[in-house]
Amino acid sequence: MNIALDMMGGDYAPLEAVKGIALFVDGADKAVQLTLIGDQHAVTDLLNEHQVPLSNITIVHSEQVIGMHEHPTKALKEKPQSSISIGFQLLASGKVDAFISAGNTGAMMVGALFTIKAIDGVSRPTIGAYMPRENGTLGLLLDAGINADCKPENLVQFGVLGSLYAEHILGIPNPKVGLVNVGEEEGKGNLLAKETYGLLKENKHINFIGNIEGRDILIDKADVMVCEGFTGNVLLKMAESVYNIVQRRGIHDEHFDRFNFEVYGGVPVLGVAKPVIIGHGISHAVAFKNMIMTAERMIEKELMQKMVEVFAEQKALQ
């Protein structure tokens, strides 16, 4: 398998990406080829400096960089030689099997949606966020902010996509899917949640456990937690801020250390036809390593194929 990495994306590019690769290569499966897209000289120098063996690495030179605050569509059009544009060209043409970037999130989303496209039957691809639980596992909250306004069908699809991801990538058998809501009982909630409940309940592809509340997000009541991206985003950012408060208060605690969302890197865009992972701009070495490992697992487990099959089945049932 061949995983492409945008070396120019993120606040600490390309240094932290190189350090992440060093961590990954150290003891990694030699079956993984890495395609590094970026400034050839800078990247080569850093790889040498960090003594990264070059046997499984190909560097693809890119002349341009899309800045963190550039307009996504415009930048992709005007910078065909940017690392992000080249990454999507390589992924679309099948020359690589996954593409990872900690660069401009908007450009990555536009590239994923328009160059790679959604899986047949998926109306709104989504990005989730990991939620650390005290038992050491991770839950998946989705949507985490890409889709601020949603219809009930969208939330159901998030549940199906998240469920497949949790099972095959996070290794949770028969993951419990919960609907984020204001109360436990069926019939609670806003119009969206009320309508979504019934659809989740009758969906055969997920293990729906009912409503979960705000207090359940940080525990292991549900493995996959579904909501529209507005609620998901404010919840994620509140959880992130708890880590900051804990740090400021000088509290050292193993569990709260896992609220350092930087280490997780990015969660993949779920619902597009090929593995695309968008990292936090502030991604450090461990985050890059984790993103490469996630991409590896997605390819290994044939996650995309499994998603295609489930959505084809759903379509056939309608």
Next chain:
Amino acid sequence: MNIALDMMGGDYAPLEAVKGIALFVDGADKAVQLTLIGDQHAVTDLLNEHQVPLSNITIVHSEQVIGMHEHPTKALKEKPQSSISIGFQLLASGKVDAFISAGNTGAMMVGALFTIKAIDGVSRPTIGAYMPRENGTLGLLLDAGINADCKPENLVQFGVLGSLYAEHILGIPNPKVGLVNVGEEEGKGNLLAKETYGLLKENKHINFIGNIEGRDILIDKADVMVCEGFTGNVLLKMAESVYNIVQRRGIHDEHFDRFNFEVYGGVPVLGVAKPVIIGHGISHAVAFKNMIMTAERMIEKELMQKMVEVFAEQKALQ
């Protein structure tokens, strides 16, 4: 002034209410009369047991109790001699100036909306929740769950009501009002937030500071944080759960101790014509004391009158 208290509401009734009264009376302004509604014998015995001086206390006997899980409208209709029904009768007729209960939330809301009624111009009364900040002050998040689906106008009214409450009851001069959203820039958000932004911006009665994100809820970026009740409820419950995690982890920290939402008692129903405070079912003594003090301050500061004036002015401007 005369403040009525439902002695039969809450999980620990009437004991914790009596203990709360004992705390309040100890060193309180003698101008406050308390009207305690509940089982006369039980309440009298407990007052004596806790050596509460009876000089400023009147007990009103109630034959019935509305249970925590009874259907609100039905219970109010079928139990006119319940402590909650009597409380609202006393408040509506002007025999008391405020009514506090930690009982059935639904019955309290129905009583507030239909017996006391909304202030002229307020389309949706709201309940907020306090958010503890590291500088020792409290922010106010509203709506905290009563109004799961809202229109932009509702959110603006929450901002106006919350602003008056923060200024006069929390003692924050010219409180900063923020719109809970997924990004800082104007134009971000779901349809509701986008529409609300413009209305908040042009409102003359509030000090609107723009969007705030999930990470800003637990800091002092805004004093009044406005959102619909779905988002507000899940945020509140996540914040509450942080306290539980901190407790389970055995972390002792002054700031996180203030995440014990039990101590705040209840935030008043804002937008109804008279002071009505609904406590948490799990309210303990300190919560009851704090609710009485809040009611006292609302009467003292003539908060309702100030709200009436602002909404009359808003109406005149239209």
